[in-house]
Amino acid sequence: MPRSFRSIALAGAALAALAGLALVELPFETATAQTSTTTLDKPAIEQIVRDYIVNNPEILIEAQKELTKRQEAAQAAASRQKLAEKPATLENSKLQAVLGNPNGDVTLVEFFDYNCGYCKRALGDVNALIEADPKLKVVLKEFPILGRGSAEAAQVSAAVNVIAPDKYRAFHDKLLAAQGQVDGAAAIQAAKDVGIDQAALKKAFSHPDVKATLEESYDLANQFGVESTPTFILGDAILPGAVGVDALKKRIAAVRECGKAAC
The missing domain is CATH 3.40.30.10 (Glutaredoxin)
Structure with a gap:
């Protein structure tokens, strides 16, 4: 994957993960609130995630390392499978x-x-x-x-x-x-x-x-x-x-x- 696309993918993955984290960690009272004013909408969640990444950019490096590790492991497994029976x-x-x-x-x-x-x-x-x-x-x-x-x-x-x-x-x-x-x-x-x-x-x-x-x-x-x-x-x-x-x-x-x- 070209570097620019990899960066976009990593950022997207991090955004998705952090968005999920933000939702999970909301207090129970907020999650069950009946009024729309106490419920975070999509732009608000995205802003929270953006702010978190800007303030903690090292998570992108960690994510990239983990992604590379998983890709290499997947590639190695695929190679072993293909070469299991060599002609x-x-x-x-x-x-x-x-x-x-x-x-x-x-x-x-x-x-x-x-x-x-x-x-x-x-x-x-x-x-x-x-x-x-x-x-x-x-x-x-x-x-x-x-x-x-x-x-x-x-x-x-x-x-x-x-x-x-x-x-x-x-x-x-x-x-x-x-x-x-x-x-x-x-x-x-x-x-x-x-x-x-x-x-x-x-x-x-x-x-x-x-x-x-x-x-x-x-x-x-x-x-x-x-x-x-x-x-x-x-x-x-x-x-x-x-x-x-x-x-x-x-x-x-x-x-x-x-x-x-x-x-």
């Missing part, structure tokens, strides 16, 4: 690109788009994890959602994985680290730069596994409610955004310890 294709598809240790004891799945700024930021985090953790398996899911250029780049990327999986990481790093928007032409150039045969690459565009790779990624994203990039799936957690290398390390350690992203 094999999430971590072990024959179509996927794999970095790190293909037989690792922990699998980190990343849905990404080559034109995603936060994916570019997360590239260094993922590479750092791979270099520091020889038991980590990283699965990359092509998830082009940022326009035609992204779709073209993903098609080239999937084709690279079909014909030259041993060169995929070099290609992936080069294209994802590129400045500005990328498209099919930029992806083809990146493939050329890392030594991939151009004729074989163009021929691979029509390989059935290229289309199947993208379809599988979209199906998995829909199943797990992935709507943005990057989104990581680790253990029983779905983690949207570039969460940072330290946060990922902590969760990877937790998966090893207790089988969950948070013990």
Whole structure:
């Protein structure tokens, strides 16, 4: 929720809660009074609530903290429910690109788009994890959602994985680290730069596994409610955004310890 809407929601929640409190705490005599002059009308109640909030603004901070806590708990519960029965294709598809240790004891799945700024930021985090953790398996899911250029780049990327999986990481790093928007032409150039045969690459565009790779990624994203990039799936957690290398390390350690992203 954008910050402005969150503030409005919090204020509304606080107003409603305090309004209820004001009504509950009215003396019994007032609540049972027969004359309209002793009964607070809506504007009067709203004024009382407004005055209380103005005089005690810290309650909004407390409410925001509580709301964030509840939202995080709800999100974690939803993630656990969705991941209770993982399809094999999430971590072990024959179509996927794999970095790190293909037989690792922990699998980190990343849905990404080559034109995603936060994916570019997360590239260094993922590479750092791979270099520091020889038991980590990283699965990359092509998830082009940022326009035609992204779709073209993903098609080239999937084709690279079909014909030259041993060169995929070099290609992936080069294209994802590129400045500005990328498209099919930029992806083809990146493939050329890392030594991939151009004729074989163009021929691979029509390989059935290229289309199947993208379809599988979209199906998995829909199943797990992935709507943005990057989104990581680790253990029983779905983690949207570039969460940072330290946060990922902590969760990877937790998966090893207790089988969950948070013990």
